[in-house]
Amino acid sequence: MKKLLELLNENPDFTVSQLAAMLGESEQAVAAEIDELKEKGIIKGKKILIDWDKLPDAGVRAIIELKVTPKPETGFDDIAKIVMSYDNVEDVYLAASSRYDLIAMVKGNTIQEIAEFVSRRLSTLDGVLGTATNFVLTTYKLGGVSFLDENDEDEQRSMII
Amino acid sequence: MDYSLLLNQKIQNLKPSGIRRFFDIANEMDHVISLSIGEPDFTTPWHVRQEGIESLRRGKTWYSPNRGFAELRSQISNYFARRFDTEYDPDTEILVTVGGSEAIDLCIRAIVDQGDEVLIPQPSFVCYEPMTVMAGGTPVIIRTRSENEFRLTAQELEAAITPRTKLLILPFPNNPTGAVMRREHLEEIAKVIEKHNILVLSDEIYGELTYGKERHVSFASIKGMRDRTIVVNGFSKSYAMTGWRLGYALGPEPVISQMTKLHQYAIMSAPTTAQYAAIEALKHGDSDIERMREEYDTRRRLIVDGFCRMGLQCFEPEGAFYVFPSIKISGLSSEEFCEQLIYSQHVAIVPGTAFGDCGEGFARVSYSYSLNHIKEALERIERFLNEKNK
Numbered sequence: 024m025k026k027l028l029e030l031l032n033e034n035p036d037f038t039v040s041q042l043a044a045m046l047g048e049s050e051q052a053v054a055a056e057i058d059e060l061k062e063k064g065i066i067k068g069k070k071i072l073i074d075w076d077k078l079p080d081a082g083v084r085a086i087i088e089l090k091v092t093p094k095p096e097t098g099f100d101d102i103a104k105i106v107m108s109y110d111n112v113e114d115v116y117l118a119a120s121s122r123y124d125l126i127a128m129v130k131g132n133t134i135q136e137i138a139e140f141v142s143r144r145l146s147t148l149d150g151v152l153g154t155a156t157n158f159v160l161t162t163y164k165l166g167g168v169s170f171l172d173e174n175d176e177d178e179q180r181s182m183i184i
Numbered sequence: 185m186d187y188s189l190l191l192n193q194k195i196q197n198l199k200p201s202g203i204r205r206f207f208d209i210a211n212e213m214d215h216v217i218s219l220s221i222g223e224p225d226f227t228t229p230w231h232v233r234q235e236g237i238e239s240l241r242r243g244k245t246w247y248s249p250n251r252g253f254a255e256l257r258s259q260i261s262n263y264f265a266r267r268f269d270t271e272y273d274p275d276t277e278i279l280v281t282v283g284g285s286e287a288i289d290l291c292i293r294a295i296v297d298q299g300d301e302v303l304i305p306q307p308s309f310v311c312y313e314p315m316t317v318m319a320g321g322t323p324v325i326i327r328t329r330s331e332n333e334f335r336l337t338a339q340e341l342e343a344a345i346t347p348r349t350k351l352l353i354l355p356f357p358n359n360p361t362g363a364v365m366r367r368e369h370l371e372e373i374a375k376v377i378e379k380h381n382i383l384v385l386s387d388e389i390y391g392e393l394t395y396g397k398e399r400h401v402s403f404a405s406i407k408g409m410r411d412r413t414i415v416v417n418g419f420s421k422s423y424a425m426t427g428w429r430l431g432y433a434l435g436p437e438p439v440i441s442q443m444t445k446l447h448q449y450a451i452m453s454a455p456t457t458a459q460y461a462a463i464e465a466l467k468h469g470d471s472d473i474e475r476m477r478e479e480y481d482t483r484r485r486l487i488v489d490g491f492c493r494m495g496l497q498c499f500e501p502e503g504a505f506y507v508f509p510s511i512k513i514s515g516l517s518s519e520e521f522c523e524q525l526i527y528s529q530h531v532a533i534v535p536g537t538a539f540g541d542c543g544e545g546f547a548r549v550s551y552s553y554s555l556n557h558i559k560e561a562l563e564r565i566e567r568f569l570n571e572k573n574k
């Protein structure tokens with residue numbers, strides 16, 4: 024099962040028959056496994072990786088750290104749910120860190136827009152003790168894929184014989 | 185000035201390797217997807233590189249002993265006993281060389297006299313024939329067949345032996361076919377060898393890369409064969425250490441000592457840094473071998489499945505990192521097929537004929553590439569075949 028997920032993570036476009044060949048299983052078995060993984064919510068979907076910085080109006084992104092007081096019953100979940108409900112929030116993590124608890128990746132058109140979002144929408148949330156905003160300057164790697172153009176991926180081996 | 189009168193006749197008559205031409209075409213094109221390279225795409229495991237770096241940091245930059253560092257030879261001895269069930273004396277039966285290639289050259293030169301016949305199963309790696317010629321020997325080609333899964337059979341061997349036969353090259357797991365010889369096949373070969381006074385050079389450089397249930401069996405481990413066999417192995421394929429240039433020969437003392445003389449005069453000693461790294465690889469690298477082997481196996485399954493679906497008949501290779509599909513349904517020769525494929529779809533593979541005339545009708549495809557790379561190449565090859573069928 025883990026191997027199947029690793030293969031799909033490497034390339035979600037592998038066909039069921041290719042996956043079956045690589046795993047040495049029948050196509051039916053692999054198709055059933057994928058269905059099961061989807062049903063269990065282990066496979067959440069697939070997304071395309073975009074290097075937004077290549078666009079002229081790329082906008083900006085920031086990693087926002089939030090120091091939060093957990094709620095007695097629900098811990099960090101309530102606040103996390105509010106934070107993630109904003110469309111401009113792309114990722115939200117709970118961290119094990121002494122400095123902050125939640126981390127959110129936020130996108131916006133301008134630095135001001137993000138700064139405003141953080142100060143108006145996030146810092147003011149009940150339970151948020153403080154925030155720190157880290158603007159992203161360059162994406163080097165995302166989802167396991169290098170975003171550098173001078174490619175490390177280029178063939179470095181020689182044909183010698 | 186006419187150099188042809190001054191240069192050695194035999195070397196002038198040697199053909200340059202046929203693999204290169206397609207690489208030269210590929211080099212001049214954009215967006216080429218190559219499945220033609222015959223070395224691991226993995227980098228040397230980090231802990232192994234670190235040992236190399238550490239040895240440099242400490243300034244260990246002198247020649248090693250001719251035969252290689254004693255610790256390395258002792259680790260090779262342990263390794264071979266551990267993984268291939270055969271013991272060699274580190275002091276007299278092991279020689280560390282500059283890659284497996286040097287060991288092959290030394291072995292042929294140490295054994296072959298003018299006019300001696302050397303049996304070379306083909307398709308196989310390109311070096312045996314020219315090295316035999318340069319040693320003054322006569323190459324006798326034994327053609328292996330796809331219906332035998334490109335194994336050498338006892339009958340074929342027996343039929344090729346003459347009173348002049350001195351050496352059999354046993355190139356398994358095989359480049360370019362991916363064929364392996366299982367224990368029962370080797371035992372059949374051994375029965376023939378026993379009856380004649382000949383030696384065997386078993387090129388086991390891909391010995392760690394076998395797939396399926398059975399692991400590689402060294403020819404030296406077959407009963408009665410240790411005294412007649414020179415095993416060539418190295419670090420390039422098993423530990424992804426091609427550029428370090430390190431291999432070795434294992435064999436009976438009388439042969440190794442002659443090879444050592446040649447090595448001493450022509451090479452002196454194998455690279456020192458590489459030897460320190462190799463000691464680490466042998467000590468702590470078993471899991472690296474396993475990790476890479478599993479990855480190759482996944483790729484192998486993907487590529488064999490892909491060719492079969494396209495209708496390119498392809499026996500299941502059980503070793504090395506090559507598949508050798510038949511391209512006969514295209515109606516083209518191997519050269520034509522590879523040339524049209526590279527011009528129309530920018531996919532580089534190697535015609536089977538680069539590994540002997542009997543490779544006609546086949547092509548060597550390396551799967552020493554990432555799964556994504558292989559997937560893309562398969563799609564392009566399929567497009568090529570579909571266009572041809574229109």
